[in-house]
Amino acid sequence: MSSVKEWPILFSAPMVRAILEGRKTVTRRAVKPQPEVRMVDMIGPMLTFKNKRGGHWLYPNAKAQIIADCPYGKPGDRLWVRETFIDLRGTGVEHRPDPAGPLQRYAYAADCRPRSHSDEARKDFGLKYKPSIHMPRVACRILLEITDVRVERLQDISEDQAKAEGVRLMRDGSDTWVSREGPGNLVTPWPTAKEAFSDLWNSINGPHAWVANPWVWAVSFKRVTP
Numbered sequence: 001m002s003s004v005k006e007w008p009i010l011f012s013a014p015m016v017r018a019i020l021e022g023r024k025t026v027t028r029r030a031v032k033p034q035p036e037v038r039m040v041d042m043i044g045p046m047l048t049f050k051n052k053r054g055g056h057w058l059y060p061n062a063k064a065q066i067i068a069d070c071p072y073g074k075p076g077d078r079l080w081v082r083e084t085f086i087d088l089r090g091t092g093v094e095h096r097p098d099p100a101g102p103l104q105r106y107a108y109a110a111d112c113r114p115r116s117h118s119d120e121a122r123k124d125f126g127l128k129y130k131p132s133i134h135m136p137r138v139a140c141r142i143l144l145e146i147t148d149v150r151v152e153r154l155q156d157i158s159e160d161q162a163k164a165e166g167v168r169l170m171r172d173g174s175d176t177w178v179s180r181e182g183p184g185n186l187v188t189p190w191p192t193a194k195e196a197f198s199d200l201w202n203s204i205n206g207p208h209a210w211v212a213n214p215w216v217w218a219v220s221f222k223r224v225t226p
Helices: 013-020 063-068 117-124 159-164 193-205
Strands: 006-010 026-030 036-040 044-050 056-059 078-082 085-087 106-108 143-153 177-181 187-190 215-224
Touching: 036 056, 056 063, 063 143, 078 215, 159 193, 177 193, 187 193
Parallel strands: 006 078
Antiparallel strands: 026 215, 036 044, 044 056, 078 143, 085 106, 143 215, 177 187
C-alpha cells in the first residue's frame, strides 16, 4: 500500500481551468487560527502558531515544525482536487469520450462556462451541479503533488508568484493582467499580476481581506496522473 498521503482541497471553476491550462502552480490559504504576538523572556515579542497538539510554536525559531503542521500536507503529499460537478449516472446523458472506453460518469463546471452552449444544454436536461465540498474521491480528475510549503504574509507575494496563482494576461495581447472572470466573461484588468491577485483574493475572502495581510500557507504543486 502506498505511503503517500492524500488531502482534499477545494478549487473554484476558474482556478480549475487555470490548473488544467498550466497557469496555476501554487495556492495560498489563510492560516487558521492566525498567529498571535507573545512576549518571550530574553527574546521579546514573537509570533506564536498553534500546533496540532494544542500547544504552540514560536516563529521563526520553529519554522520547520510550523510548516509540518500545515493542514494541506507537506512536500511529497498529494492533493486531490474537489470541484463543482454533476454525477451523470442514471441521467441518460452519459457518453463515451473514447468509443472503446467506459461511459463518462461525471461532468465538471470548469468545462462548462456560464451561458455557453453546453451550459444551456445542461439546463435543458435539468441537470444541477453539486458543490465541490460534496465531491467524492472517485470523481476526482485532478491530482496534485506538493513540491513546497511555506508560511508567509499575504502581501509578501512576488510578481512571479502572483502569476503562478493563475492570473493571466489579457487575451488581446496587451500588457494587462486579469484577476478573474465576471458575468458574461467580463474581466477586471490590472497593471501588475500582484494587483490582479489581490483582487482575486478579495473576491474569495472578502472586500478587505488583502488589506488585512494575513499569514498564509503558500503551497506549490505539480500535476500528476490520478
